[in-house]
Amino acid sequence: MAKNVTAQTLQRLPLYFNYLVSLPENRKSGNISATAIADALGLNDVQVRKDLASVSRGGRPRTGYVTAELINDIGHFFGFENHDGVIVAGVGNLGRAMLGSDSFADYGFDIVCGFDCNEKITGTDINGKPVRHISEMKNFCLNQNIKTGIITVPEKSAQEVCNIMTDSGIKYILNFASVHLNVPENIIVHNENISMTLAMLTRHSFFEKELTFR
Numbered sequence: 261m262a263k264n265v266t267a268q269t270l271q272r273l274p275l276y277f278n279y280l281v282s283l284p285e286n287r288k289s290g291n292i293s294a295t296a297i298a299d300a301l302g303l304n305d306v307q308v309r310k311d312l313a314s315v316s317r318g319g320r321p322r323t324g325y326v327t328a329e330l331i332n333d334i335g336h337f338f339g340f341e342n343h344d345g346v347i348v349a350g351v352g353n354l355g356r357a358m359l360g361s362d363s364f365a366d367y368g369f370d371i372v373c374g375f376d377c378n379e380k381i382t383g384t385d386i387n388g389k390p391v392r393h394i395s396e397m398k399n400f401c402l403n404q405n406i407k408t409g410i411i412t413v414p415e416k417s418a419q420e421v422c423n424i425m426t427d428s429g430i431k432y433i434l435n436f437a438s439v440h441l442n443v444p445e446n447i448i449v450h451n452e453n454i455s456m457t458l459a460m461l462t463r464h465s466f467f468e469k470e471l472t473f474r
Contacts, residue, residue: 265337269311275301276312277334280327281366288331293324340368345406347430349421350413351376351391354436358410359386369408373400394424401428408432415439422449 279300280292294312298305309319316333318325335341343365348355351374358364359374374391376382382393392400400406409430413421418437425433426447433449435441438456441449 265314269314272303272307272311273315273334273337275303276308277331277338280331280334283327288327290327291324292327292330294319296324335368338368340366343368343370344408345370345372345404346408346410347372347397347401347406348374348410348412349376349394349397349425350374350411350417351378351381351386352412355410355412356386358412359389359391362387371410372404372406375400394421397424398428401425401430406430408434410434410436411441412436 276297279297280288283292294309295305297303297312298308301308312319312325312330312334315337316325316330318329318333346364346369348358348371351359355374355376358371361371364371371389373389374386375394375397376391377394379393381391384391401409406428407430409425409428409432411418411421411425411433415437418435418439419441422433422435422441422443426443431447433441433443433447435449435451436454438453441451443449
């Protein structure tokens with residue numbers, strides 16, 4: 261389906277999906293209305309209804325959507341059923357947390373391997389997922405057809421790791437290192453700066469208080 265999906269709708273659809281998958285199992289087996297979703301998320305019910313109509317035909321007057329089907333419809337739109345393999349470079353606290361989490365599978369991604377240069381870590385496994393030496397990344401990614409990589413190494417090592425990833429056939433990189441990465445034109449990089457996000461969050465809160473007191 262997926263007709264007339266605007267950039268704004270594209271930003272809201274993950275909110276709906278996150279809310280729906282967080283519901284208790286007994287509620288997933290029933291129906292849910294666009295109004296109920298809108299109320300839970302503090303959004304306009306007309307907008308929610310339009311957003312959902314762009315990716316699902318399951319809505320019915322007075323009965324709403326079958327919750328499980330709506331989850332599948334949104335997931336299908338984003339390709340969550342594909343289960344693409346992902347690797348993590350840098351098995352520190354953040355990298356270990358990613359390897360230890362099973363929540364990525366809900367969004368169509370399987371973190372299949374971690375890579376590090378610390379020989380005390382390599383050769384072990386986390387949550388059943390192996391940790392290999394960074395020198396093994398290229399062969400692993402090419403053999404497993406891995407296209408997505410996550411960088412959680414220190415800033416000074418990020419560009420070197422990025423180069424290895426692009427040389428390994430990686431096309432999509434999620435970068436948690438607070439440094440700009442130089443990549444070929446056909447590589448997509450998304451930078452996730454946690455410190456900057458926290459700063460923006462607290463400043464947003466500060467400005468809200470300023471407006472409140474004026």
